[in-house]
Amino acid sequence: MIRVGTVIVLIAVFAATLGPVLTPYDPSAQTLAQRLEAPSPAHPFGLDELGRDILSRLLSGARISLLVGLAVVSVSSLIGMTLGSIAGYFGGGVDDLISRAIDILMAFPGILLAIALVAVLGPSLRNVVLALCVIGWVGYARLVRGQALRAREFEYVQAARALGAGPARIVARHVLPTAYPAVIVQATLGMAGAIIAEASLSFLGLGVQPPTPSWGTMLDAGRSHLFDAPHLTVFPGLAIATLVLGFNFLGDGLRDRIDPKAET
């Protein structure tokens, strides 16, 4: 499972990095005379409603998807780990405050809050990342808080405290490392979640704005051509599903390695 996931993710990274070299077409170049043309040897995935090469746009879109995923996961995990370890290690009023904030944010199902935030802040890539980070840190904070609650009672942590180590040092050197394996699994699955969320927002017209190629906006454009050009819908969706499946395989495989009891 891990191998399949790794291969899919590496192919996506490779395609995103070398995208412009892999296809001879500019993802924004329009050939209106050939609009909605079906897949052919010259254009393996066909052309879209403005006559742009879909394969070239998919490769450019991969860059957006991976960058959004990486940005959301990095920022969310950093904030979540910091707040979670503070809540778990110190307990008391700080823990209550952070835990209530977590409870309130978790009362919004799925990406509803992200939709609401982007709706008021305005659709843009920056606002999508911001909105996904606002809801993304919560999962990491809950996870790390739980680990920190357990870890603060460990003997080696008490020994470090007795030796005069400060709270920041104890948290960074002794408490947080116990949570790293679980955080890595969560981050891998979080990449899948962030990619789907970005594509969902773009599909709803709240994410990346045209003409920047994004898999979600490409799927949205395909909706108007279900009857005459289904390839506009098939290929961007296939790209999203494959990449998400890759990250899910990787995350599940890592979790099984780290915690065989939780094998799915």
Add this chain to the structure above:
Amino acid sequence: MAIYWTIGTPFGRDQLFCRSMARYLARRLLLTIPVLLGVATLVFALIHLVPGDPAQTMLGESASPDEVARLRTTLGLDKPLLAQYRGFLAGVAHGDLGTSFRYGTPVTREIRQRVPDTAVLAVCAMAIAVLFAIPLGIIAAMYRGRFADHAAMTVALAGISMPNFWLGPLLAILFAVYLGWLPVAGSGTAAHLVLPSVTLGVALAAILARMTRASLLEELRELYVLAARARGLSRIRAILRHAFRNSLIPIVTIIGLQFGAVLTGTIITETIFAWPGVGRLLIQAINNRDYPLVQGCILFISVTYVAMNLITDLTYGFLDPRIRFE
């Protein structure tokens, strides 16, 4: 009934059950109040996050200063922030979520008109998910490590990875465009419900199948299953009559907790299939910059989600006495 016998004498069991359940109910309800207050506060804050003047944004650049001032008064934006907040909370408590900027009607009425459609869609999606997922999970658990298990779990993982905004159009292409069996969008007949329900139910089915498998595998390790087999029960009978029943508690919980995913899923599914529910209303409100309606829809969906989680928690407490006595 089985729960009663485990926690006391026949004479005191009803009383003990009622008292523990009442305490559990009160504690859960009390914990929900700050969450609901926090949700309402965040929803209130949304309109103040709009860059610039929300009234100007709603009316557009061409609006005159008089029109902007009038809308600010209508929305209550000319009052001090604290007064606005108090007014908002009082309105929410009385079921008054303001007036839709686009339709000129009460937000609650707009939402109420669309709730039945969303409810029908959500219930159908969950029914489809349960009907497919539980047999798939049981088969995977029964044949653990074999081809059937790997195949079932790969299908389930593919179901989780397949976004509904892709699955929906794919189903529409196949069943509406090529085969012509079902309508591509709209509402009104049972046929209109099929594609949106399947689109919405697939991801939930995938999660449920994985959960059923994991939960059943846990139970299959228990000695009572071995005892049932030793008494001469066939493997399938031991699984279905004993292990599966006990594995149902986490499955029921997951069904309740996944209701949130179904609710957010309706936003996209209703948009794809032009289904006239609350999710589509939210997207239309966003496109129209109808912020009172956006706030109303977000609040409605979140409160429904919190209520469903509460009901799930209470059901869990009812089914499993250990949770009540924690």
